[in-house]
Amino acid sequence: MDISNHAPLGELTRRAFLGGGSMTLGALAFEQLLGKASAARPEVRAAVGKAKSVIFLHMVGAPSQLDLFDYKPELQKYDRQLAPKSFFEGKRFSFLKGHPKLLGTPYAFQQHGQSGAWISELLPHLAGVADELTFIRSMHTTEFNHAPAQLLFHTGRNRQGQPSLGSWVDYGLGSLNQDLPSYVVFVSGDYPGGGASLWNNGYLPSMHQGVEFRSQGEPVLFLNNPPGISQERRRRVLDGIQELNREKHAAVADPEILTKMSQYEMAFRMQSSVPELMDLSKEPDSVKAMYGEGDFARQCLYARRLVESGVRFVELFNANWDTHSGQHKNLGKLCKNVDQPISALLRDLKQRGLLDQTLVVFAGEFGRTPMLQGAESPESCGRDHHKDAFTIWMAGGGMKPGVQYGATDPMGYHIAENPVHVRDIHGTLLHLLGLNHKQLTFRYQGLDQRLTGVEEVKILHELLL
Numbered sequence: 001m002d003i004s005n006h007a008p009l010g011e012l013t014r015r016a017f018l019g020g021g022s023m024t025l026g027a028l029a030f031e032q033l034l035g036k037a038s039a040a041r042p043e044v045r046a047a048v049g050k051a052k053s054v055i056f057l058h059m060v061g062a063p064s065q066l067d068l069f070d071y072k073p074e075l076q077k078y079d080r081q082l083a084p085k086s087f088f089e090g091k092r093f094s095f096l097k098g099h100p101k102l103l104g105t106p107y108a109f110q111q112h113g114q115s116g117a118w119i120s121e122l123l124p125h126l127a128g129v130a131d132e133l134t135f136i137r138s139m140h141t142t143e144f145n146h147a148p149a150q151l152l153f154h155t156g157r158n159r160q161g162q163p164s165l166g167s168w169v170d171y172g173l174g175s176l177n178q179d180l181p182s183y184v185v186f187v188s189g190d191y192p193g194g195g196a197s198l199w200n201n202g203y204l205p206s207m208h209q210g211v212e213f214r215s216q217g218e219p220v221l222f223l224n225n226p227p228g229i230s231q232e233r234r235r236r237v238l239d240g241i242q243e244l245n246r247e248k249h250a251a252v253a254d255p256e257i258l259t260k261m262s263q264y265e266m267a268f269r270m271q272s273s274v275p276e277l278m279d280l281s282k283e284p285d286s287v288k289a290m291y292g293e294g295d296f297a298r299q300c301l302y303a304r305r306l307v308e309s310g311v312r313f314v315e316l317f318n319a320n321w322d323t324h325s326g327q328h329k330n331l332g333k334l335c336k337n338v339d340q341p342i343s344a345l346l347r348d349l350k351q352r353g354l355l356d357q358t359l360v361v362f363a364g365e366f367g368r369t370p371m372l373q374g375a376e377s378p379e380s381c382g383r384d385h386h387k388d389a390f391t392i393w394m395a396g397g398g399m400k401p402g403v404q405y406g407a408t409d410p411m412g413y414h415i416a417e418n419p420v421h422v423r424d425i426h427g428t429l430l431h432l433l434g435l436n437h438k439q440l441t442f443r444y445q446g447l448d449q450r451l452t453g454v455e456e457v458k459i460l461h462e463l464l465l
Helices: 014-018 025-038 073-077 146-155 165-173 195-199 231-252 255-277 285-291 295-308 327-351 422-432
Strands: 053-059 109-112 117-120 133-140 183-188 313-318 358-363 390-395 403-405 415-417 442-444 447-449
Touching (some): 053 146, 053 165, 053 327, 133 415, 133 422, 146 195, 165 183, 165 313, 165 422, 183 295, 255 295, 285 295, 285 327, 295 313, 295 327, 313 327, 327 358, 358 422
Parallel strands (some): 053 313, 053 358, 183 313
Antiparallel strands (some): 358 390, 442 447
16 A cells, blocks of 8 residues: 555654564564654655754734834824724724724834844843844734634744644654654743644644644653553553454544554653653753743743754744733733743754754744724733734744744834735745655645645745755
8 A cells, every 4th residue: 555645653662562572573563564654755855955954933813013123213203193994994803893993012123233123122032033033014914803814924824724834844743753743832921822733634644644742741742651660561461452453444544543653662762762852850940041041931841942952843932912902011021931032942953053943933923903992001902813914923943033024014004115925924934944845745635735825836945044
């Protein structure tokens, strides 16, 4: 049976397939079958990728680009004045009604580094690594509510049931470390509106779904053996299960059986590899101090350790950036939680020689409006969702550092130059990993499905080294 169109499967241990005894022809053939499936698929490779791994920092709820990265002094002049009718007539928003007023930022902006990037006073640590960042200030999407926009950014579609970006990467490239999942997820704060669909495998084999790690307590739920069950006994039980699975696969040739076998073996190996990886006691105190305190800080440090150990795709979801009201109070707290850890992550990757091969992405699902929502007082005002213009940044992994790309108009409402859609980011990210987004496909429901769909995709070559 030819399974080359199925996802790369993690290698299973020889011991498991031999059942601890002599090798049969059937076992040998099965090993060869999995060996064929475990390698990265050469037909989807665009070139040798600059990046080997991705760390995706998703700020759930959408941070305000106008208060962090997109400096608009012209907007300041019209703060609390009525917005032009063209800003809202015939437009759809989640909550804005009537004739809204404009809202300038209360935060000071300065240019930083040789690149002269404008960064808000809320992010002083990130400002210190400004020359590592590639800003894209002309992002747009088609969705203005959280769950559909999060799904679009992570799966290329605005609905559930599609494979996530990390799953596509795992499917296309396979694993660099057979003892760890290729796709790891952390969540700090509330779960995103899109839920676990944001790291689900969709119609790809289930071995490509993201594995959620926890930064406190048991790293992966139900990974430990039950009381009274030794590792040797677990191995004997697993060998028996795998023998039954081999027989079932020989009878029905269901590729999901291979997936289950791979997951069983991965879980067994993770019982040793994950606790060691998540033990920070051997990290120097200076490194831990560089990242700072808190759940997100630990997750950033774990992200570095994971890519250092060969994990392909690590995503950190950080919640509660949906500041419809009380923005100027809440935004400061949110930035303080992530500013030091993210800058430490970039510095740490660089000093270890990992930044050149690790693509770091910072993004929300959309942006925020230049119009005020809620009461006018600084304690109460906020911004609604804005799909037509927002900012993300990328670093490392083959991106040109210290670049600002794209621009919005003086009020920060419309894109003025170089528009970039979410699917362009997908295509560019895959390209940096050496994958051809047009050829990275999986046949489902009679069609060769792909992350980037059938619409035009622009690879951002001018931003690449």
